[in-house]
Amino acid sequence: MARRAFVAAWLLAVVAASIAPARAQTYATLHVRRFTMSVDRATVAIGDQFHLTISAHVDEKIAQLDNLTLPDLTGFDSLGDERRCFAAASGGSDCVETVTLSATIAGPRAIRGATLDAVDARNGKPTRFTSDGTSVYVTGPIAIGFDPLGGAFAGMIFGIVRAATIFTLVVVAAIALVWAFYARRRPAPAVPVATSYAPPPDPYVRLRELGAVLLREPTRANALRLRAAMREAIGAREDETLDDLVGRNAGTTGERNALRAVERAAFCEDARVESAVSEAEPFLLR
Amino acid sequence: MKPGALLDALGATVVGQRGVLEALLYATIAGGHVVLEGPPGLAKTLACRALASAVGGSFKRIQFTPDLLPSDIVGTRVFDQRSGDFTTALGPIFANVVLADEINRAPAKVQSALLEGMQERQVTIGPQTFPLPDPFLVTATMNPLDSDGTYALPLAQMDRFLMKIVVAYPTVEEELSILARFGGAPPPMVENVASMDDLVRWRDEARAIFVEPRIARYVVALAQATRAPHEYVERGASPRATLALAATARARALCAGRTFVVPDDVRASAPPVLRHRVAFNYRTLTENVDPESVIAAIVAGVPVP
Numbered sequence: 001m002a003r004r005a006f007v008a009a010w011l012l013a014v015v016a017a018s019i020a021p022a023r024a025q026t027y028a029t030l031h032v033r034r035f036t037m038s039v040d041r042a043t044v045a046i047g048d049q050f051h052l053t054i055s056a057h058v059d060e061k062i063a064q065l066d067n068l069t070l071p072d073l074t075g076f077d078s079l080g081d082e083r084r085c086f087a088a089a090s091g092g093s094d095c096v097e098t099v100t101l102s103a104t105i106a107g108p109r110a111i112r113g114a115t116l117d118a119v120d121a122r123n124g125k126p127t128r129f130t131s132d133g134t135s136v137y138v139t140g141p142i143a144i145g146f147d148p149l150g151g152a153f154a155g156m157i158f159g160i161v162r163a164a165t166i167f168t169l170v171v172v173a174a175i176a177l178v179w180a181f182y183a184r185r186r187p188a189p190a191v192p193v194a195t196s197y198a199p200p201p202d203p204y205v206r207l208r209e210l211g212a213v214l215l216r217e218p219t220r221a222n223a224l225r226l227r228a229a230m231r232e233a234i235g236a237r238e239d240e241t242l243d244d245l246v247g248r249n250a251g252t253t254g255e256r257n258a259l260r261a262v263e264r265a266a267f268c269e270d271a272r273v274e275s276a277v278s279e280a281e282p283f284l285l286r
Numbered sequence: 287m288k289p290g291a292l293l294d295a296l297g298a299t300v301v302g303q304r305g306v307l308e309a310l311l312y313a314t315i316a317g318g319h320v321v322l323e324g325p326p327g328l329a330k331t332l333a334c335r336a337l338a339s340a341v342g343g344s345f346k347r348i349q350f351t352p353d354l355l356p357s358d359i360v361g362t363r364v365f366d367q368r369s370g371d372f373t374t375a376l377g378p379i380f381a382n383v384v385l386a387d388e389i390n391r392a393p394a395k396v397q398s399a400l401l402e403g404m405q406e407r408q409v410t411i412g413p414q415t416f417p418l419p420d421p422f423l424v425t426a427t428m429n430p431l432d433s434d435g436t437y438a439l440p441l442a443q444m445d446r447f448l449m450k451i452v453v454a455y456p457t458v459e460e461e462l463s464i465l466a467r468f469g470g471a472p473p474p475m476v477e478n479v480a481s482m483d484d485l486v487r488w489r490d491e492a493r494a495i496f497v498e499p500r501i502a503r504y505v506v507a508l509a510q511a512t513r514a515p516h517e518y519v520e521r522g523a524s525p526r527a528t529l530a531l532a533a534t535a536r537a538r539a540l541c542a543g544r545t546f547v548v549p550d551d552v553r554a555s556a557p558p559v560l561r562h563r564v565a566f567n568y569r570t571l572t573e574n575v576d577p578e579s580v581i582a583a584i585v586a587g588v589p590v591p
Contacts (some may be wrong), residue, residue, distance in 0.1 A: 086589070224500075238589040241550045268546045269496040 027126055028066055029119040031059035033092070037071070037114050037131040038235060040248055044103050046140035049079060052099045054114045054131060055235060058092055059121070065095040067117040071133070075105040086238055090228065096237060103138040110135045207233060211284045214262075218277035223265040230259045258283040287480045289315065289488055289541040292340060295479040299336040301467060302460035306333045308541070309451045309558060310425065314485055315492045315540060316533035318448025319404050319424040321389075321562060325431055328453045332473060334385045334425045339475040341485055343382030344419065348400075350392035352435065356399035360409045361416075374411050379403050382419050382482070389426040390436040400424065401443050421485045441521070441565055448530050449555075450562035452578070488540060495536040496546040500591040504549060505531050507588045508556050512564050518580045521565035531559045549590045556585045 034057040041050040052073075056065060064085055079102055085095040103109070113131040120127040210226040234251035236244075242263055246256055261280035268276045289311060296307045306322060310333060313320045322330045331347060338345035348359060361377035378384065379400065386400055403409050404424050408417045426447065444450070456464065467473075497505075506528055513522030535551035542551070561581050570577055 220498075239586045241553045241590050242548070243550045243554070263548055264544075264546075267498045267501060267548050272545075 026066075027117055027119045028060075028062065029121045029124075030062075031092075031121045032116065032118065032129050033057045033059060034232075035114075035116055035129050035131045036235070037111070037134055039111075039134050039136055040250075041136070043137045043139060046103050046106055046138060049100055049102050050136070052101055052111065052134075053235060054097045054099075056095045056116065056131075057088060057232070058095070060092060061087060062093045062095070065097070065116065068095075068097065069115045069117070070097075070099065071112045071114050073099075073101065073111070075109050075138075076101040076103055088238070094238065103136065103140075106138045106140040108135060108137050204233070214265075214277060215281060215284065218265070218274045220266060220270070220273050223262055223273065223277065227259065227262045227266045230255070230262060234259065254283070287484050288543065290543060292480045292484075293541065295340055295476045296333070296336050298476055299339075299473050300329050300333050301464045302456045303329055303333060303453065306330065306451055306453055307337075308538075309449050310334065310337050310423065311541060312534050312537040312555075313448045314421055314423050315488045315537040316448055316530075317421075317489060318530065318533065319426070319446065321426045321428060321444070321447045321450040322453050323428045323430055323450060324453030325429060325455075328455065330425070330427050330453060331385055331387070334383050336473075336475060337423075338381075338383040339477050341382070341480050341482055342478045343421070343482055343485075345383045345385070346378035346381035347385040347387060348378050349387045350389050350396065352391060352393065354392045354396045356396055359396065359399050360403065361411050363412045372412070374414060374416075376411075376416065377409075379409060380416070380419060382421055382423065384422075384424045386424060386426040388429060390428050390438055393437050394440075397437070397439060397443060400426075401446055404446055421482065421489070441563070444562045445524055445526055447562060448534060449558040451558055452561075492533070492536045492540045495539050495544075497532060497536070498546065501535075501547050501549065501552060502532070504552055504588070504591045505535065508552065508560070508585060511584050511588050512560055516580070516584070518566055518570050518575055518577075519564055519584075520567040523560050523563040527560060527563045531555055534559050553585065553590065557581050560585070 034055070036056075037052065037054045039050055039052050041048075044050050054068070054070070056068075058065075062085055064083065068083075070081075079100040081097060081099040083095070083097040085093050088094045097114075111134050113133045115131075116129040118127060118129065119125065120129075207226070207229055210222070210229050214222040214226050231240075231245075234245060234255055236250065240250075242256075242260060245251065245259070250256070251259075258280070261276075261283040265273055265276035265280050293304075293307055293311055296311075297304070300307060306329070309320050309322075312318075314337070324330065334347075335345050337343075348354075357377065359377050359379050361375050361380070363372045364375050365371075366373045384400075389397060389400070403418055404422075407420075407422060408415050410416075508531060509523050509525070509528040511522075512519065512527075531552065532547075534555040535547045538551040538555055539545070539547045557578070561578065564577075564581065564584075566577050566580065569575065570580065
C-alpha cells in the first residue's frame with residue numbers, strides 16, 4: 001500500500017516536471033513594476049455587489065496580461081469580470097482586471113493575493129509574482145445562526161469540519177515530504193516557476209519624494225509628476241477623472257483632497273502655479 | 287453675483303433637472319444654443335422661462351408646426367395705410383431666451399430661418415437688418431417619441447447647437463418634491479436674481495479662462511476620437527465641436543468658481559457637446575445600439591491628461 005502511494009507520488013512529480021518547462025516557455029517576458037489588488041468597499045452586506053480590482057504596471061507594451069490567476073474567492077459569487085490593458089502615459093502598459101463580486105457568507109473574509117506567472121525580464125527566470133492580499137468584512141446573518149437544531153448540531157458539524165481539515169492537512173504534508181525527498185535525490189530539473197515574491201515598491205516613499213520636490217521647486221512639471229504618481233497610487237485608470245475617483249471613493253479622503261489640490265497646481269495659470277502649490281502644501285504634509 | 291448662485295436660485299423653481307439648468311447657463315455664458323430632447327412635461331419650458339425671469343430678460347415661445355412660416359419667426363413688413371409706407375413687425379425671435387418648441391415639426395425653410403438668426407445674431411427683413419438682443423439663447427425641444435410627420439434636422443444644422451441635453455424623468459424624491467412644492471399652483475418664478483449685465487460679464491470672464499496645453503490636447507483628442515474608424519459611427523464631429531467643447535468646459539469652470547479648466551470640465555462637457563454632432567450608421571438601428579453608449583465608449587477611450 002505504501003509502495004503504491006510512493007509510486008503514484010513519483011508519477012505525479014514526473015508529469016508535473018515534464019509539463020512545467022513547456023508552460024514556462026509560453027510565459028511573456030515582463031518587467032513587472034507594480035502588481036496590486038484592492039477592493040472598493042471594506043464592508044459589504046450579504047448580496048451587495050462590490051469590485052475587486054487587480055492592477056499591474058509593466059514596462060512592455062502588451063495587449064493583454066496572460067497567466068494571471070485570480071485568488072480563491074470562496075464565499076463570494078463572481079458576477080462577471082472585465083480585463084483590459086492600455087498604454088500608460090509614463091510608458092509601458094497598465095492592466096486592470098475588475099471582478100464584480102457578491103458576498104454569500106457573513107464575517108471577516110481575507111482574500112489572498114492574485115498571482116501572475118511571467119518570465120522576469122530582470123533576471124530571465126520564470127517567476128510567480130504575487131499581489132498583496134486584501135480583506136472584506138461581510139455583514140449579515142451568519143449561516144450557523146439559522147441552525148434550526150440549535151448549537152449542539154452546529155458544534156457537531158464544526159467538529160467534523162475541523163477533523164476533516166486536520167486530516168487533509170496531514171495528508172498534504174505527507175505527500176509534500178515524499179515529493180521533496182524524491183526531488184532532492186534525482187538530478188534537479190530546470191525549475192519551471194520560481195516562486196519569488198517581488199514586493200511592490202511602497203508608493204508612498206515615491207510620493208513623499210515627489211511632494212518634497214514640488215514644495216522645493218513649485219513648477220507645473222513637478223505638479224504634473226506628483227499628480228501622475230498620486231493617481232497611480234490611488235489606482236486611477238487612464239480614463240478616470242478626479243470626479244470619477246471621488247465618485248467611487250478611491251483612496252482615502254485625505255488622498256483625494258491632496259490630489260485635488262495638486263491638480264489645481266497642475267492646470268492653473270502659469271502665474272498662479274506657485275501659490276497653488278502653497279495652497280496644496282497642508283494637504284501634502286498630511 | 288456668481289453663476290453658481292444663479293443656478294441655485296433656478297433650483298427653487300425647477301425641481302431636479304440640474305443638467306438642463308446647467309446646460310442653459312453654460313450655453314448662455316458660452317454664447318451658444320441648446321437642444322433639449324425629452325418627452326413632454328419634463329419642465330423644459332419652465333426651465334427656459336425661469337432663466338429669462340431670473341436674469342430679467344425677455345422670453346418667447348414658438349410652437350413649431352408644419353404650417354409655420356419663416357415670417358412667423360423673424361417678423362414681416364406690414365403696409366401702413368395711414369402713412370402709406372411699410373413698417374416692420376418684429377417676430378418672436380427678438381427675445382433674450384427663445385424656446386423653439388418641437389423644432390422638428392416645421393419644414394426646413396422655417397428651421398433655417400431660426401438657425402440663421404442663431405448663427406448671425408441678426409435678422410434681415412426686407413431691406414432692413416435688425417440685430418438680435420444680447421444675450422441671445424435659443425432652446426429647441428424635440429420629442430423623441432412622436433416622430434411621424436416630423437422633419438429631422440440635418441447634421442449641419444444640429445452642429446449649430448452648442449449642446450444637446452437628453453432630459454430624463456425625475457426621480458421618486460424629485461417627483462414627490464414637485465408634488466409638495468407646486469401642488470397644482472403655478473410654480474414660483476425667481477426674478478432678477480442676476481442681471482443681463484452679469485451674463486455679459488460672465489461671458490467675458492469665461493473667454494479669459496485658462497486652458498493648459500495638455501487640456502487643449504485632450505479637447506482635440508476627444509473630437510478626433512469621434513472621427514476614428516468605428517463600427518457604429520459614419521461621420522465624426524467637426525472642428526466646430528472642438529471649439530464648442532472648449533467653450534463649454536470654460537463655462538463649466540467659471541460656474542465652479544475656477545479661472546482654469548480641469549480635465550473634469552472637458553470630460554463632463556463631452557457627451558452633450560458631441561452626441562448630436564456624430565452621425566451614426568445603420569447598424570445602430572439594426573442592432574438596436576444606444577448611441578449614448580457609443581459616445582460614452584468613445585469618450586472613455588481617450589486617456590485623461
